[in-house]
Amino acid sequence: MTLSFAIIASVTVAAAVAAMGLRNIVHCALALTVALAGLAAAYLQLDAQFVGFAQILVYVGAVAILVVFAILLTRSGDPAHPSVLSPGWLAGAVIAVVVLGVLVYPIARSPSISRTLPPPAGATVHQIGDALMGRFVLPLEVTGLLLTVALIGAVIIAMREKEPIGTISNPGSEIANRKSQIANPP
Amino acid sequence: MSPLPGYLLLSAFLFAIGLGGALMRRNAILVLIGVELMLNAANLNFIAFWRFGAHPEALTGILFVIFSIGVAAAEAAVGLALIIAIYRHYKTTNVDEMTALKG
Numbered sequence: 360m361t362l363s364f365a366i367i368a369s370v371t372v373a374a375a376v377a378a379m380g381l382r383n384i385v386h387c388a389l390a391l392t393v394a395l396a397g398l399a400a401a402y403l404q405l406d407a408q409f410v411g412f413a414q415i416l417v418y419v420g421a422v423a424i425l426v427v428f429a430i431l432l433t434r435s436g437d438p439a440h441p442s443v444l445s446p447g448w449l450a451g452a453v454i455a456v457v458v459l460g461v462l463v464y465p466i467a468r469s470p471s472i473s474r475t476l477p478p479p480a481g482a483t484v485h486q487i488g489d490a491l492m493g494r495f496v497l498p499l500e501v502t503g504l505l506l507t508v509a510l511i512g513a514v515i516i517a518m519r520e521k522e523p524i525g526t527i528s529n530p531g532s533e534i535a536n537r538k539s540q541i542a543n544p545p
Numbered sequence: 546m547s548p549l550p551g552y553l554l555l556s557a558f559l560f561a562i563g564l565g566g567a568l569m570r571r572n573a574i575l576v577l578i579g580v581e582l583m584l585n586a587a588n589l590n591f592i593a594f595w596r597f598g599a600h601p602e603a604l605t606g607i608l609f610v611i612f613s614i615g616v617a618a619a620e621a622a623v624g625l626a627l628i629i630a631i632y633r634h635y636k637t638t639n640v641d642e643m644t645a646l647k648g
Binding site for chain 1: 548551552554555558563564565566575577578579582588592596601607611612614615616617621623625626638641
């Protein structure tokens with residue numbers, strides 16, 4: 360238990376550091392995949408099988424592919440910047456360290472250290488489905504609506520915009536338009 | 546030491562790493578990856594407290610994480626679509642070069 364948790368935790372943290380620190384952005388996306396898979400392993404260790412496999416399906420499967428696609432679509436040919444850090448990186452580092460301290464201090468001082476592991480809860484898919492169709496049916500419907508809206512919104516945002524009239528993006532069609540205007544004056 | 550603080554510490558480290566990356570990197574896609582890491586750290590907290598909590602049969606932590614994963618997927622899709630749309634205008638994904646609305 361403890362050894363497996365130590366392995367999972369160290370792999371996950373190392374992969375997260377790599378995802379945020381590597382220079383090559385494709386390597387960052389691959390390291391993110393490892394970190395998310397490590398989190399799925401932690402869920403499985405906590406007896407949350409359904410969430411663990413949902414994490415693998417959604418994050419390792421879909422979100423990672425989406426990130427890689429976005430990286431490949433936004434790759435520019437010009438040489439990389441000398442620095443991968445934003446200008447205000449020092450303030451960001453200080454904020455991150457302060458937040459880490461604020462989070463770690465209460466955990467280290469809390470009485471939860473003495474809490475023992477309760478017997479396995481056993482969240483079966485049957486129970487989860489019952490809860491989703493009973494107590495949580497409204498959030499489920501709202502999530503479905505949200506996903507539909509996000510799907511349509513993402514397609515509309517990423518769709519190529521129509522060029523405004525007058526710009527010569529396609530000279531051939533512009534000339535054809537002019538010719539038809541001359542032939543058929545309004 | 547029982548394992549609960551271990552999971553909480555892992556979650557805290559992941560959150561800090563994601564926050565640091567989101568604040569320090571200049572590529573917008575990496576900022577989004579940092580936000581995803583922070584969301585996942587919060588999910589790990591939910592699962593850990595569900596497992597070690599008093600009423601695991603209520604399944605509240607599990608279901609919160611399921612909805613959180615759904616919302617995070619929607620956020621990732623819209624965020625990456627926005628980044629692609631911005632890239633078409635500015636030909637860059639660096640957050641410090643998108644200064645058109647800067648006062």
